[in-house]
Amino acid sequence: MKAKEPLGSRLAEAVGGGVLRVFLIIVGLFWLVPTIGLLLSSLRSPEDIAASGWWNVFTEPSQITFDSYAKLLENDDITSSLLNTVWITVPATLLVVIIGSLAGYAFAWMEFPGRDWWFLGVVGLLVVPVQVALIPIAELFGTIGIFGSVLGVVLFHVGFGLPFAVFLLRNFFAEIPRELLEAARLDGAGELRLFFRVVLPLGGPAIAALGIFQFLWVWNDMLVALIFSDSGSQPITVALQTQVRQFGNNIDVLAPGAFISMVVPLAVFFAFQRQFVSGVMAGAVK
Amino acid sequence: MTSATAAGGVKPPAARKSRKSVTGTRRMVAALFLLPALVLLGALVVYPIGYSVVRSFYDQSGDGFAGIDNYKALFTDEGIRTALKNNIIWVVFAPTVATALGLIFAVLTERVRWGTAFKLVVFMPMAISMLAAGIIFRLVYDQDPDKGVANAVWVGVHDTFAPSSAFPKAHPGRDSPLEPAGGGAFITKSPVRAGEAVSLPLVGVAPRLMPDDAKAAVAPEPQPDKVTGTAWQDFTRGRGVGTLNEVDRAELGYAGMKVEAVKDGKVVASATAADDGTFTLPASADGAQLRLPASNFKEPYNGLDWLGPSLVTPSIIGSYIWMWAGFAMVLIAAGLASVPRELLEAARVDGASEWQVFRRVTVPLLAPVLAVVTVTLMINVLKIFDLVFIIAPGSSQDDANVLALELYRKGFSEDQPGIASAISVFLLLLVIPVMWFNVRRLRREVRR
Numbered sequence: 001m002k003a004k005e006p007l008g009s010r011l012a013e014a015v016g017g018g019v020l021r022v023f024l025i026i027v028g029l030f031w032l033v034p035t036i037g038l039l040l041s042s043l044r045s046p047e048d049i050a051a052s053g054w055w056n057v058f059t060e061p062s063q064i065t066f067d068s069y070a071k072l073l074e075n076d077d078i079t080s081s082l083l084n085t086v087w088i089t090v091p092a093t094l095l096v097v098i099i100g101s102l103a104g105y106a107f108a109w110m111e112f113p114g115r116d117w118w119f120l121g122v123v124g125l126l127v128v129p130v131q132v133a134l135i136p137i138a139e140l141f142g143t144i145g146i147f148g149s150v151l152g153v154v155l156f157h158v159g160f161g162l163p164f165a166v167f168l169l170r171n172f173f174a175e176i177p178r179e180l181l182e183a184a185r186l187d188g189a190g191e192l193r194l195f196f197r198v199v200l201p202l203g204g205p206a207i208a209a210l211g212i213f214q215f216l217w218v219w220n221d222m223l224v225a226l227i228f229s230d231s232g233s234q235p236i237t238v239a240l241q242t243q244v245r246q247f248g249n250n251i252d253v254l255a256p257g258a259f260i261s262m263v264v265p266l267a268v269f270f271a272f273q274r275q276f277v278s279g280v281m282a283g284a285v286k
Numbered sequence: 287m288t289s290a291t292a293a294g295g296v297k298p299p300a301a302r303k304s305r306k307s308v309t310g311t312r313r314m315v316a317a318l319f320l321l322p323a324l325v326l327l328g329a330l331v332v333y334p335i336g337y338s339v340v341r342s343f344y345d346q347s348g349d350g351f352a353g354i355d356n357y358k359a360l361f362t363d364e365g366i367r368t369a370l371k372n373n374i375i376w377v378v379f380a381p382t383v384a385t386a387l388g389l390i391f392a393v394l395t396e397r398v399r400w401g402t403a404f405k406l407v408v409f410m411p412m413a414i415s416m417l418a419a420g421i422i423f424r425l426v427y428d429q430d431p432d433k434g435v436a437n438a439v440w441v442g443v444h445d446t447f448a449p450s451s452a453f454p455k456a457h458p459g460r461d462s463p464l465e466p467a468g469g470g471a472f473i474t475k476s477p478v479r480a481g482e483a484v485s486l487p488l489v490g491v492a493p494r495l496m497p498d499d500a501k502a503a504v505a506p507e508p509q510p511d512k513v514t515g516t517a518w519q520d521f522t523r524g525r526g527v528g529t530l531n532e533v534d535r536a537e538l539g540y541a542g543m544k545v546e547a548v549k550d551g552k553v554v555a556s557a558t559a560a561d562d563g564t565f566t567l568p569a570s571a572d573g574a575q576l577r578l579p580a581s582n583f584k585e586p587y588n589g590l591d592w593l594g595p596s597l598v599t600p601s602i603i604g605s606y607i608w609m610w611a612g613f614a615m616v617l618i619a620a621g622l623a624s625v626p627r628e629l630l631e632a633a634r635v636d637g638a639s640e641w642q643v644f645r646r647v648t649v650p651l652l653a654p655v656l657a658v659v660t661v662t663l664m665i666n667v668l669k670i671f672d673l674v675f676i677i678a679p680g681s682s683q684d685d686a687n688v689l690a691l692e693l694y695r696k697g698f699s700e701d702q703p704g705i706a707s708a709i710s711v712f713l714l715l716l717v718i719p720v721m722w723f724n725v726r727r728l729r730r731e732v733r734r
Binding site: 017020021023024027028030031032033034035037038041049052053054055099100102103105106107110111112116118119120122123124125126127128129130131132133134135136137138139140155156158159160162163166191195216219220221222223226227237240241244245247251254255258259261262265266268269273276277280281 | 313315316317319320322323324326327329330331332333334335337338341391394395397398404406407408409410411412413414415416417418420421422423424425426432433434435438608612613616617620665668669671672675676679680690693694697698703706707709710711713714717720721722724725728729
């Protein structure tokens with residue numbers, strides 16, 4: 001078919017294809033260069049950073065040093081905040097998945113009055129901006145004495161992660177073939193057994209998508225932790241944020257710190273691309 | 287399902303008909319399954335909405351009823367008005383540009399073999415925090431073209447089209463034959479004669495800023511019927527001017543310096559100095575004054591002040607687009623994959639050009655996806671906080687202000703929770719149409 005096309009249009013196609021490639025490569029560079037800039041900046045000494053641009057390492061590779069990273073990992077504020085990020089993210093993700101699955105299953109397969117209205121109510125909460133809750137929850141947490149704790153940050157993330165979790169899981173669970181559930185029921189399984197042995201395993205893809213999505217969401221959060229954590233419970237995003245006001249002076253902390261904070265999300269992203277994409281797509285309502 | 291999942295989200299295992307309980311659930315059990323979720327949602331999402339609404343009608347201390355004063359502040363408070371204005375700019379530009387780029391990328395990558403790699407690169411920023419993206423772009427937008435890549439590129443492009451001068455700050459020294467001619471140019475005090483050699487000594491160029499091709503200056507040699515001369519740096523490092531207004535050894539010529547001969551305000555001849563600073567003008571320059579035009583002395587172009595008051599919001603929007611264009615692209619690409627190939631082929635067979643196929647077939651078919659993406663980004667942009675908080679330097683943070691940032695300031699650093707609550711209720715009101723749309727869309731489906 002190609003061979004039958006006139007030479008002119010084949011030529012135009014080849015040139016067009018060349019232009020297209022060059023265009024995409026340039027755009028790709030636009031997207032890559034900022035991150036490369038951060039990485040290379042984190043590998044230079046503060047003196048070099050103050051003197052010249054990161055691209056100078058291409059001509060002077062001897063500038064590359066891991067000193068900033070070494071210093072950073074001796075910085076207790078940073079290491080403890082990295083741990084806090086883990087202590088916040090892991091429970092906030094697990095709780096959302098567990099509580100969301102329970103509710104999702106109830107909304108999908110149990111009978112109780114007003115079931116669908118309750119569910120629609122939850123769906124309505126999908127787009128509620130977190131900003132609405134900052135002041136009230138700050139006061140609430142202050143009253144019950146968990147303001148400034150890891151627990152408070154976790155709870156807040158769970159609360160605002162749940163609408164999406166329930167929405168996603170209920171819709172997914174509802175598509176499980178009835179026959180499967182009935183067969184298990186005939187084998188004598190009760191609700192709990194059905195939930196653990198049939199619904200959860202079949203819900204794997206949705207749960208994975210939700211888990212990845214929530215994990216990245218919480219890991220990357222700054223605003224919630226900025227308000228609800230204190231200096232002892234702050235995650236890495238908040239610890240770095242305090243250094244930003246003197247950006248130029250703190251670049252040897254900020255650049256490697258930002259890069260370290262990106263390593264886990266990027267690893268998750270590359271390892272679970274498919275699930276991440278599913279989660280993001282389903283999350284297009286959030 | 288939702289249009290989002292129709293765009294290729296999580297695939298359900300199979301279709302189903304009735305969703306009646308298979309176990310004949312007791313209500314107690316259902317309540318136990320639901321309880322944790324409903325309690326947390328109630329306490330952490332629903333209750334705060336009510337609290338914020340009520341709080342927004344009370345004064346800052348929370349003791350006195352304030353009516354709609356807090357809402358009036360939304361439109362009178364200087365900071366909030368800037369925030370509101372910026373939020374409008376954000377909502378109008380960020381989602382549309384990100385969606386447009388996403389559409390372009392999605393369509394173009396379909397035809398390239400390494401399209402997946404490209405998509406990965408563009409989608410990657412979605413995985414990182416806005417804080418990290420903020421730090422990344424603080425580096426990108428560094429004002430100094432020697433450090434910030436944005437200005438390095440921008441100055442590079444600028445200087446390609448409008449080369450900056452080689453001799454900023456050069457100026458006549460003591461007893462110089464030159465005097466300022468206005469506008470940054472310098473002119474000889476007296477006219478020159480053919481057959482004469484003219485000295486044009488200047489000082490003030492830092493040695494490291496001298497052009498690389500500058501060579502040791504050569505004293506001007508008179509030539510019959512010509513005006514000759516030398517423009518040079520009359521300054522020897524470590525030894526001052528040497529012989530004043532005379533070319534000394536180790537003094538450098540002003541390679542590339544432009545020289546004009548001016549008679550009665552008109553340029554009658556011009557020349558460019560050679561690497562050793564010498565230049566030659568034809569006989570027509572006889573009786574003219576020699577002028578060194580201002581273009582020789584312009585300050586080098588230093589690029590744009592990306593994070594200055596006027597550009598800071600567009601700059602931060604740029605970083606947002608960097609983060610979220612990939613989101614638009616992935617959703618649109620999924621939508622594109624579900625567009626029937628036959629339709630596109632049919633249009634091509636009918637003689638439609640690629641552009642017509644794109645404009646008349648692809649885009650209309652993608653309209654629902656484009657709408658979902660744009661609306662999602664709009665909601666997202668409404669709440670934008672981290673990027674502005676991190677990227678805008680203290681000096682221009684007021685100019686970059688957005689509602690979520692102002693809410694944070696009012697509520698947590700200026701102790702005005704009444705106004706902060708009014709801002710939060712305002713944000714909530716803005717997303718209510720979307721909330722209503724989501725609920726309606728699902729109601730039909732839930733009732734199946």
